[in-house]
Amino acid sequence: MEFKILDNGRIQSKGYAMLDKNAKFSPFEFSRHAIGEYDILVKILYAGICHSDIHTARSEWGEAIYPCVPGHEIAGEVVAVGSKVSKFKVGDYAGIGCMVNSCGECESCKNSQEQFCEQGKTVFTYNSKDCFHDNENTYGGYSNNIVVSEKFAVCVPKDAPLEKVAPLLCAGITTYSPLKFSNIKEGSKVAIAGFGGLGMMGVKYAVKMGAKVSVFARNENKKQDALNMGVSSFYTSTDKNIVKERFDFIISTIPTAYDPVAYLELLKFGGEMAIVGLPPLENEININIKELIFKAGKKVYGSLIGGIAETQEMLDFSLKHQIYPEIELIKPNEIDKAYENLTSGKAKFRYVIDMR
Ligand code: NDP
Numbered sequence: 001m002e003f004k005i006l007d008n009g010r011i012q013s014k015g016y017a018m019l020d021k022n023a024k025f026s027p028f029e030f031s032r033h034a035i036g037e038y039d040i041l042v043k044i045l046y047a048g049i050c051h052s053d054i055h056t057a058r059s060e061w062g063e064a065i066y067p068c069v070p071g072h073e074i075a076g077e078v079v080a081v082g083s084k085v086s087k088f089k090v091g092d093y094a095g096i097g098c099m100v101n102s103c104g105e106c107e108s109c110k111n112s113q114e115q116f117c118e119q120g121k122t123v124f125t126y127n128s129k130d131c132f133h134d135n136e137n138t139y140g141g142y143s144n145n146i147v148v149s150e151k152f153a154v155c156v157p158k159d160a161p162l163e164k165v166a167p168l169l170c171a172g173i174t175t176y177s178p179l180k181f182s183n184i185k186e187g188s189k190v191a192i193a194g195f196g197g198l199g200m201m202g203v204k205y206a207v208k209m210g211a212k213v214s215v216f217a218r219n220e221n222k223k224q225d226a227l228n229m230g231v232s233s234f235y236t237s238t239d240k241n242i243v244k245e246r247f248d249f250i251i252s253t254i255p256t257a258y259d260p261v262a263y264l265e266l267l268k269f270g271g272e273m274a275i276v277g278l279p280p281l282e283n284e285i286n287i288n289i290k291e292l293i294f295k296a297g298k299k300v301y302g303s304l305i306g307g308i309a310e311t312q313e314m315l316d317f318s319l320k321h322q323i324y325p326e327i328e329l330i331k332p333n334e335i336d337k338a339y340e341n342l343t344s345g346k347a348k349f350r351y352v353i354d355m356r
């Protein structure tokens with residue numbers, strides 16, 4: 001048996017938690033809710049580190065619930081299934097992203113936009129109150145297993161490179177979704193601002209969709225990587241005032257304080273900008289209405305991950321076209337170091353924790 005069921009039916013789990021916002025990660029034992037009729041138990045093999053994990057665990061978006069076990073880029077193997085599960089069997093591979101449940105009945109859920117559950121019942125993978133299980137806190141993927149409603153797990157074929165699949169569950173869907181929403185196609189001129197975990201995936205998808213892609217990074221360190229990915233122009237964020245090109249679409253993945261209006265100015269008339277990067281509260285960004293009006297004719301929207309159906313579509317698209325993230329595998333005792341690198345500009349693209 002790969003897992004232990006406690007007397008009360010709960011599943012024994014262990015992972016790595018931060019105990020307060022300044023803590024280092026330490027081993028943490030806990031239990032997960034019992035496997036319901038429609039739930040699956042997944043043995044976690046790989047977990048990506050998203051910058052949202054850092055914002056959350058450090059309480060940068062508001063006070064987190066501690067102990068905090070982050071991780072919403074999860075790939076693993078199904079080790080048990082509830083009696084009514086039809087999508088998975090034991091031995092299958094599954095991917096789990098930012099959500100583990102929602103009401104399933106409202107218009108948003110019925111349209112597979114579960115991240116916008118109109119009853120407010122979206123249960124996020126960690127740091128979220130699980131209204132379907134006595135409001136207990138959820139714990140994420142920096143752990144050995146997870147119990148999830150089968151609807152919220154996506155099917156991963158057995159020959160897929162699981163360690164590269166993990167980051168697709170957040171970095172992949174969060175960039176794929178707005179590129180589709182804004183109908184990016186052959187010949188579109190796209191710019192990606194912020195060239196980290198999300199930015200890299202945005203570049204790869206946009207290139208595959210036939211767009212002419214530019215990158216705005218913080219410095220020149222990853223210029224060669226961008227060119228290897230098929231980027232046609234590489235700029236640093238300080239260049240944006242002198243850039244002559246105008247774009248159909250810009251995605252901002254920037255996780256720090258910056259001026260979004262400077263990017264708006266780079267859009268063509270009718271162009272669209274999707275904002276996905278969410279800086280800490282203390283660097284909260286607001287777009288000035290007067291600037292919006294005087295730079296009119298451009299559309300700005302925020303985008304939050306993507307629904308489950310679209311996540312499966314993104315995964316199938318990625319596997320079909322072999323679009324994978326650039327990753328560095330690390331051990332669980334290297335999470336603190338990875339966080340430090342991700343906030344000091346020393347990281348390259350995506351760290352993935354080998355949870356095996
Ligand atoms: P990463 O840390 O992997 O990447 C961020 C990148 O932005 C880094 O390459 C960093 O450069 C670069 N950067 C930082 N400041 C600037 C700047 N002023 N100008 C240009 N580039 C800059 O983070 P992720 O990709 O994992 O996440 C990015 C953001 O997206 C986070 O805020 C995260 O919370 C958010 N997010 C939002 C989601 C949504 O659904 N809306 C889902 C997932 C994440 P350097 O390499 O030099 O540090």
Ligand code: ZN
Pocket residue numbers: 050051052053072170171
């Ligand atoms: Zn994420």
